[in-house]
Amino acid sequence: MDISAVNALPYEDFVNIFGNVVEKCPLITAAVWTRRPFTSFNALEAAINEFIDALPESGKEGILRCHPDLAGKHLHSGALTRESQEEQTRAGMDVLSSAEASQMTRLNEEYKGRFGFPFVICARMNDKVTILRELSERCQNERAAERARGIGEVKKICRLRLQGLVLSDATNKL
Amino acid sequence: MDISAVNALPYEDFVNIFGNVVEKCPLITAAVWTRRPFTSFNALEAAINEFIDALPESGKEGILRCHPDLAGKHLHSGALTRESQEEQTRAGMDVLSSAEASQMTRLNEEYKGRFGFPFVICARMNDKVTILRELSERCQNERAAERARGIGEVKKICRLRLQGLVLSDATNKL
Incomplete structure (x- = not known):
């Protein structure tokens, strides 16, 4: 397992694999693909968390409702x-x-x-x-x-x- | 058809019905439920568009990638x-x-x-x-x-x- 292989993924494969790490919110995974390359899986996780934190409160409620x-x-x-x-x-x-x-x-x-x-x-x-x-x-x-x-x-x-x-x-x- | 009936929907029903108006992005529909009541379907559409416009550029790219x-x-x-x-x-x-x-x-x-x-x-x-x-x-x-x-x-x-x-x-x- 190598983060560099993840960084080389086309967005379709990236979303296919990681698209449900936030339940029914592939939008989030698809968005953070823009932030690659990631230095580690922790960095990928951090990018997801930052995206979530930057959403308006309604967006956070939207995640919960999914x-x-x-x-x-x-x-x-x-x-x-x-x-x-x-x-x-x-x-x-x-x-x-x-x-x-x-x-x-x-x-x-x-x-x-x-x-x-x-x-x-x-x-x-x-x-x-x-x-x-x-x-x-x-x-x-x-x-x-x-x-x-x-x-x-x-x-x-x-x-x-x-x-x-x-x-x-x-x-x-x- | 009456927008007031839509405004009375629990979020589950709202997302079930309108969850794919933006392809594979139920997060967006689920988020705008917070904005109800809507005065019209145009107002619902406007709330969706405003949510999209407020996303960072990576989020807009995320929508496209879905x-x-x-x-x-x-x-x-x-x-x-x-x-x-x-x-x-x-x-x-x-x-x-x-x-x-x-x-x-x-x-x-x-x-x-x-x-x-x-x-x-x-x-x-x-x-x-x-x-x-x-x-x-x-x-x-x-x-x-x-x-x-x-x-x-x-x-x-x-x-x-x-x-x-x-x-x-x-x-x-x-």
């Missing part, structure tokens, strides 16, 4: 992106008890009703206990604080997805 | 979005002669090599003759001029997709 509910209807229907499906499954979102599932649905709706964007948390750094606790607590926050918190979680998800790709066949074949 | 090639490999493999497939087919991109297809491929590659983003044109306002002519001429432009020109075409495509949705079942059922 994320699916945790343990939502799309998890069981198979309509999630591959990355989300794996992350939610690892966190046990597919094996909630009936009571946990009801609580998650109720709190997701409360959160979305209050903030106008979904609860986003890095599922791979949590399990169902911590996710439910965080969701319950974060419902009490202010909108601006939650927008910032959600974007912080988006960046954690992005970092882990990037790391996964660096270790995967997708980039080792470069 | 667009497929015209008459590219994805047209025949069925890998285009429904909207792109319809638009390219209407413009005759699926029935090019062998010579036209070769010319299109050669010029698409030349354009992408020169600018680092694909040739974007509102296919529904053109046919294969004008598309080939424009592609050939625009290959000679400067990068900044082509970025601006491409974004102008993105806005035309967006306007027609919005108009189509306003007239379609998707929004009449609201």
Whole structure:
């Protein structure tokens, strides 16, 4: 794995490989291609984070709104992106008890009703206990604080997805 | 059809319906939901255009890079979005002669090599003759001029997709 091989990629291949490091936002990956060459994968990650930070607040909310509910209807229907499906499954979102599932649905709706964007948390750094606790607590926050918190979680998800790709066949074949 | 019904949509439904008015950039639609209520569909369109205009130049290039090639490999493999497939087919991109297809491929590659983003044109306002002519001429432009020109075409495509949705079942059922 070599960042120079990544730097040599045409934008189509770059977006094909890294386009979903921010969920359903290939625009971001496609934009940072302009910033190549990257000195490292950390530099690529930094460019993505800088692009996100420079967006207006509505744009940050837009990123959050591209994320699916945790343990939502799309998890069981198979309509999630591959990355989300794996992350939610690892966190046990597919094996909630009936009571946990009801609580998650109720709190997701409360959160979305209050903030106008979904609860986003890095599922791979949590399990169902911590996710439910965080969701319950974060419902009490202010909108601006939650927008910032959600974007912080988006960046954690992005970092882990990037790391996964660096270790995967997708980039080792470069 | 009533803009007030659109204004009452939860963000999930709003993004489901309008998420591809800018090709593969649901982030933009999801962001402008913050700006509701809209006084009209023109106001919704204006909010989208303002969001695009406020992006850094890399972000505008990112939007262009989310667009497929015209008459590219994805047209025949069925890998285009429904909207792109319809638009390219209407413009005759699926029935090019062998010579036209070769010319299109050669010029698409030349354009992408020169600018680092694909040739974007509102296919529904053109046919294969004008598309080939424009592609050939625009290959000679400067990068900044082509970025601006491409974004102008993105806005035309967006306007027609919005108009189509306003007239379609998707929004009449609201």
